[in-house]
Amino acid sequence: MLTENVIEVEKNIQDACDRAGRSREEVRLIAVSKTKPVSDIEEVLTTGILDYGENKVQELSDKYDVLPKNIRWHMIGHLQRNKVKYLIGKTVLIHSVDSLRLAEQIEHEAAKADTIMNVLIEVNVAGEESKFGTTCNEAIELVRAVAALKHVKIKGLMTIAPFTDNPEDNRIYFKKLKQLSVDIKSKNIDNVDMDELSMGMTGDYEVAIEEGATMVRVGTGIFGERNYQI
Numbered sequence: 001m002l003t004e005n006v007i008e009v010e011k012n013i014q015d016a017c018d019r020a021g022r023s024r025e026e027v028r029l030i031a032v033s034k035t036k037p038v039s040d041i042e043e044v045l046t047t048g049i050l051d052y053g054e055n056k057v058q059e060l061s062d063k064y065d066v067l068p069k070n071i072r073w074h075m076i077g078h079l080q081r082n083k084v085k086y087l088i089g090k091t092v093l094i095h096s097v098d099s100l101r102l103a104e105q106i107e108h109e110a111a112k113a114d115t116i117m118n119v120l121i122e123v124n125v126a127g128e129e130s131k132f133g134t135t136c137n138e139a140i141e142l143v144r145a146v147a148a149l150k151h152v153k154i155k156g157l158m159t160i161a162p163f164t165d166n167p168e169d170n171r172i173y174f175k176k177l178k179q180l181s182v183d184i185k186s187k188n189i190d191n192v193d194m195d196e197l198s199m200g201m202t203g204d205y206e207v208a209i210e211e212g213a214t215m216v217r218v219g220t221g222i223f224g225e226r227n228y229q230i
């Protein structure tokens with residue numbers, strides 16, 4: 001069942017790439033496995049997907065411990081500073097850096113572990129009250145400050161677009177994030193790459209790809225609806 005979902009999502013990604021004149025290799029599919037059991041991930045692993053997204057440090061750690069070590073774990077959820085130490089060495093990319101204080105904590109823990117942590121700056125492009133993320137206006141300032149941290153490497157930007165039934169509603173936000181990344185790239189800040197754009201979820205990943213996403217985070221479309229009671 002999950003295998004069929006992956007095939008369907010893969011087809012949609014390919015079609016969106018074709019429409020946008022992009023190559024499939026430019027887009028990484030991250031299977032968002034939060035709340036889902038290890039057995040589901042094992043099933044999806046058989047399709048060859050190696051990138052998985054989690055939004056809780058404890059859950060990511062638990063799954064990391066029991067699943068194959070070639071999995072690339074992505075931390076996509078809001079991150080508390082006191083949890084950073086449990087993530088270092090387990091995640092390839094933290095998508096949700098939205099404050100200098102958090103980045104400094106990552107710097108501290110990454111330095112201790114003698115490693116460099118790759119991060120994205122989370123931007124609340126739509127300005128939704130309920131969402132984390134820096135504003136478009138403050139993003140450059142945050143990027144400059146984080147760039148000074150030696151053990152934190154900015155790879156690009158991430159956004160969570162508003163929940164909507166009509167993915168076209170979110171096109172302007174994806175365009176805005178893309179434009180912001182072009183603006184920041186043009187400043188040529190040391191220790192900053194703007195190669196990655198993490199945007200698009202089950203409801204809107206095709207539009208996000210058309211607007212330049214390099215990473216899409218698909219949960220429900222692969223694993224089915226989440227049940228938060230269990």
Ligand SMILES: *Cc1c(COP(=O)(O)O)cnc(C)c1O
Binds near residue numbers: 077201202
């Ligand atoms: C849960 C989650 C997703 C996946 O959402 P779906 O709509 O199920 O695809 C993507 N990104 C973030 C940050 C999430 O928390």
